[in-house]
Amino acid sequence: MSSATELVSTESLEEILQEVWSAYLAALEPGAPRPDERVHELTVTVAVRGAWNGYVELTFPQPAARLAAAAMLLFGADELSERDVQDAIGELVNIVGGNVKSLLPSPTKLSLPAVTTRLEHDGDEGLRLLAEVAYGPSDTPVVARVWRATAVDGQEGQEGQQAQ
Amino acid sequence: MRALVVDDSRTMRSILSRSLAVLGAEVEEAEDGAVALSRLEAGALPDLALVDWNMPVMDGLTFVREARRRPEWRSLTIMMVTTEGEYDQIARAMAAGAHEYLVKPFTAEALFDKLELLGLAGSADGSNDAGANLAGGEESGGGR
Numbered sequence: 674m675s676s677a678t679e680l681v682s683t684e685s686l687e688e689i690l691q692e693v694w695s696a697y698l699a700a701l702e703p704g705a706p707r708p709d710e711r712v713h714e715l716t717v718t719v720a721v722r723g724a725w726n727g728y729v730e731l732t733f734p735q736p737a738a739r740l741a742a743a744a745m746l747l748f749g750a751d752e753l754s755e756r757d758v759q760d761a762i763g764e765l766v767n768i769v770g771g772n773v774k775s776l777l778p779s780p781t782k783l784s785l786p787a788v789t790t791r792l793e794h795d796g797d798e799g800l801r802l803l804a805e806v807a808y809g810p811s812d813t814p815v816v817a818r819v820w821r822a823t824a825v826d827g828q829e830g831q832e833g834q835q836a837q
Numbered sequence: 838m839r840a841l842v843v844d845d846s847r848t849m850r851s852i853l854s855r856s857l858a859v860l861g862a863e864v865e866e867a868e869d870g871a872v873a874l875s876r877l878e879a880g881a882l883p884d885l886a887l888v889d890w891n892m893p894v895m896d897g898l899t900f901v902r903e904a905r906r907r908p909e910w911r912s913l914t915i916m917m918v919t920t921e922g923e924y925d926q927i928a929r930a931m932a933a934g935a936h937e938y939l940v941k942p943f944t945a946e947a948l949f950d951k952l953e954l955l956g957l958a959g960s961a962d963g964s965n966d967a968g969a970n971l972a973g974g975e976e977s978g979g980g981r
Binding site for chain 2: 763
């Protein structure tokens with residue numbers, strides 16, 4: 674349990690983000706966000722289930738989400754629909770999540786991306802924040818977080834013991 | 838070259854299609870494995886299918902297995918393009934009948950290198966020029 678925790682660190686998460694940005698968002702030019710857009714955020718998550726349970730989450734300020742989608746689709750930011758933006762940032766969290774998954778014990782499965790509200794520490798799943806990295810333009814950074822669902826891990830452990 | 842890009846993300850289909858278009862490929866797209874099978878049944882067989890793993894309706898591994906059950910599609914080259922980078926996942930895909938495997942994130946250069954290995958792309962020189970326009974980043978992918 675502890676060894677898996679150590680495998681997902683702030684450093685490893687930052688390395689993944691650097692690789693993703695280099696591949697798809699290198700052309701992204703930082704843009705000054707409009708003050709009224711700053712308050713709006715979009716969060717996308719993928720769930721990891723199996724030998725390790727948790728979530729990978731990306732939270733985008735609205736302007737950063739549109740810029741990322743525009744860079745990936747090669748559209749002008751004004752040409753993008755909300756669906757385009759959600760699809761693009763969904764793919765980004767899918768890629769980041771897949772690379773986080775590769776650091777974890779097997780077997781695990783990755784869910785499809787979901788646009789959601791920010792995850793919270795408390796709750797039935799016993800979420801614990803393992804790593805948090807702000808990445809991208811300094812005025813509109815994307816925040817990546819990896820959460821471990823300790824209560825789900827516990828349930829799976831109990832089921833495993835009962836099966837034995 | 839004719840190619841089929843199978844990914845549930847429109848964004849990723851767009852990135853892959855643009856890369857293949859640089860090579861002069863004629864590209865069709867499908868949003869999941871089931872749609873991809875329908876495309877293959879309905880039209881002329883492409884030379885290449887780039888296939889994501891995690892998709893709704895029918896995932897990429899199931900698509901590969903289904904496609905490989907059809908002897909008339911034997912000439913179809915299949916490359917998985919996915920975030921599933923663990924060794925056992927790669928082994929499963931190759932055992933099912935995929936020819937190559939590219940892990941996301943990837944640059945256009947990494948894609949072209951794989952296609953060149955498969956005999957489906959030209960020299961790396963032209964590819965690198967094209968890749969710089971599409972991704973603008975350093976070499977990555979394919980070996981996480």
